[in-house]
Amino acid sequence: MKGVLLVNLGSPESPTPKDVKPYLDEFLMDKYVIDVTYLLRALLVRGIILRKRPEQSAHAYAQIWTDEGSPLIVFSKRMHEKVKNQVDIPVALAMRYGTMTIEKGLQELKDQGVTDVMLLALYPQYAMASTTTIWALADELVATKFPEITLTKVPAFYNKPDFIQALANSIKKHLEGFDYDHLLFSYHGIPKRHIRKTDVTKSHCKINGSCCTTPSPAHEFCYRHQCFETTKQVVKLLGIPEGKYSQTFQSRLAGDKWLTPYTDVEINNMPAKGIKKLAVVTPAFVADCLETLEEIAMRANEDFKANGGEEFFAVPCLNDEDEWCNVVANWVKDWSKN
Numbered sequence: 520m521k522g523v524l525l526v527n528l529g530s531p532e533s534p535t536p537k538d539v540k541p542y543l544d545e546f547l548m549d550k551y552v553i554d555v556t557y558l559l560r561a562l563l564v565r566g567i568i569l570r571k572r573p574e575q576s577a578h579a580y581a582q583i584w585t586d587e588g589s590p591l592i593v594f595s596k597r598m599h600e601k602v603k604n605q606v607d608i609p610v611a612l613a614m615r616y617g618t619m620t621i622e623k624g625l626q627e628l629k630d631q632g633v634t635d636v637m638l639l640a641l642y643p644q645y646a647m648a649s650t651t652t653i654w655a656l657a658d659e660l661v662a663t664k665f666p667e668i669t670l671t672k673v674p675a676f677y678n679k680p681d682f683i684q685a686l687a688n689s690i691k692k693h694l695e696g697f698d699y700d701h702l703l704f705s706y707h708g709i710p711k712r713h714i715r716k717t718d719v720t721k722s723h724c725k726i727n728g729s730c731c732t733t734p735s736p737a738h739e740f741c742y743r744h745q746c747f748e749t750t751k752q753v754v755k756l757l758g759i760p761e762g763k764y765s766q767t768f769q770s771r772l773a774g775d776k777w778l779t780p781y782t783d784v785e786i787n788n789m790p791a792k793g794i795k796k797l798a799v800v801t802p803a804f805v806a807d808c809l810e811t812l813e814e815i816a817m818r819a820n821e822d823f824k825a826n827g828g829e830e831f832f833a834v835p836c837l838n839d840e841d842e843w844c845n846v847v848a849n850w851v852k853d854w855s856k857n
């Protein structure tokens with residue numbers, strides 16, 4: 520019997536340092552996120568990052584937390600319900616980190632008699648730190664605990680026409696009536712090293728400006744290329760002219776060379792370039808979360824205005840919008856027919 524496992528990142532149990540610390544420990548000790556030797560990772564994460572970050576992150580989480588819990592979890596659950604109600608095979612929801620584990624998701628499907636699982640990582644663009652870590656853990660669990668299950672991994676959907684259409688329609692709807700000067704596409708950043716590491720050709724991705732727009736088999740696993748493509752296709756559908764939009768990368772951790780240009784730096788410089796009304800869209804995230812609600816809608820908004828900006832609007836993620844849920848339900852239906 521067929522079934523589906525939807526997987527997103529996860530959130531701490533509560534916005535307190537006590538719960539944020541073990542969550543960040545699980546997340547940052549993941550070898551696909553901080554991809555150095557175990558000893559170096561432990562030194563970096565447990566010896567340095569986790570000394571202060573849980574307090575700071577808990578404070579940030581507290582500002583976005585809702586009565587129902589973390590926005591990422593709340594929106595993912597709503598989206599899951601809507602998808603589930605449209606299809607006639609079991610659909611489970613799991614998170615890569617935290618208590619809603621992939622193991623529990625697979626168990627839930629197994630208990631309903633599922634042996635053939637469509638694994639959908641809820642990230643439009645492929646990255647080692649987001650997609651591979653889900654695929655690798657699911658593979659490990661199947662090998663050790665669910666030998667009767669086979670997995671079908673859904674490739675990144677950054678350029679799928681129905682996803683692009685849903686995203687473009689959502690942006691258009693949210694921006695109705697906002698006469699913005701500029702639309703910024705801000706994607707979660709990753710270390711440049713990750714791009715080189717997942718280059719299947721081993722030589723294509725030089726991150727020098729043109730590699731990501733030059734056709735190559737490397738692009739199946741090139742996060743930067745996939746971000747450019749999402750932006751290009753959405754802009755085309757919306758008919759936004761050159762110069763009225765740009766693309767940046769946010770949420771970097773210190774100590775590494777991350778993809779540029781950086782969202783915060785660019786936003787702070789915009790008012791001086793005459794951009795006074797700014798709209799920001801965050802297409803690496805399908806559900807609003809800390810990185811969209813606190814980093815963009817709150818912090819970037821304040822910084823933009825402190826630097827002379829006048830109006831700022833953070834476009835919500837797709838969350839549980841009907842069109843997006845229908846798109847996912849259609850992917851499930853198409854897969855389950857074959």
Ligand SMILES: C=CC1=C(C)c2cc3[nH]c(cc4nc(cc5[nH]c(cc1n2)c(C)c5CCC(=O)O)C(CCC(=O)O)=C4C)c(C)c3C=C
Pocket residue numbers: 528529530531543551552553572576589591642646648649707708709710770772803804807808809810
């Ligand atoms: C879009 C996909 C994501 C990629 C790629 C990604 C890479 C990545 N992230 C970190 C470090 C952190 N990310 C944090 C939060 C966070 N990251 C994503 C998605 C991707 N991360 C989401 C959806 C969220 C929000 C989670 C939520 O609960 O709302 C955090 C935690 C928060 C904080 O302390 O700031 C960290 C840390 C790295 C190092 C990385 C690639 C190497």
Ligand SMILES: [Fe+2]
Pocket residue numbers: 707770
């Ligand atoms: Fe992240």
Ligand SMILES: [Fe+2]
Pocket residue numbers: 723724725730731737738741743744
């Ligand atoms: Fe590339």
